[in-house]
Amino acid sequence: MSISKFQAVLSSKCPRCRTGKMFSGSAYGLSRQKMHEHCPHCGFKFEIEPGYFYAAMYVSYAFSVGEVLCMALVTALATKSESPWTYIIVLFTTIVLFAPFNYRYSRLVLLHYLSPKVSYNPKYAEVKNKL
Numbered sequence: 830m831s832i833s834k835f836q837a838v839l840s841s842k843c844p845r846c847r848t849g850k851m852f853s854g855s856a857y858g859l860s861r862q863k864m865h866e867h868c869p870h871c872g873f874k875f876e877i878e879p880g881y882f883y884a885a886m887y888v889s890y891a892f893s894v895g896e897v898l899c900m901a902l903v904t905a906l907a908t909k910s911e912s913p914w915t916y917i918i919v920l921f922t923t924i925v926l927f928a929p930f931n932y933r934y935s936r937l938v939l940l941h942y943l944s945p946k947v948s949y950n951p952k953y954a955e956v957k958n959k960l
């Protein structure tokens with residue numbers, strides 16, 4: 830039973846086994862979401878190099894730009910407002926609301942799509958904790 834890369838990203842699975850969860854807690858749950866250091870299923874170390882997740886900032890930045898542009902457009906079309914405060918308030922709220930989403934999915938996209946060193950290996954999906 831293997832899931833596609835896209836499904837693995839959506840359900841926050843490990844990029845190597847696509848079975849273990851990368852995060853504990855949900856992005857918008859009451860308890861704070863936390864990324865595991867190692868995959869609970871196959872033991873894969875998510876931070877493959879020291880400071881690897883600095884690169885996730887660029888992915889997160891791209892997400893933020895997309896979200897802010899969409900919200901600015903929706904606000905402009907819906908309110909036809911010319912006041913900068915309308916946009917400042919709406920866009921600030923957008924950034925805050927999307928922060929947990931960006932934190933989680935920038936790391937997932939980085940590991941699943943932008944890391945040539947990391948690839949799915951079905952052999953890790955089968956056996957638990959066999960390193």
Ligand SMILES: [Zn+2]
Binds near residue numbers: 843846848873
């Ligand atoms: Zn794994």
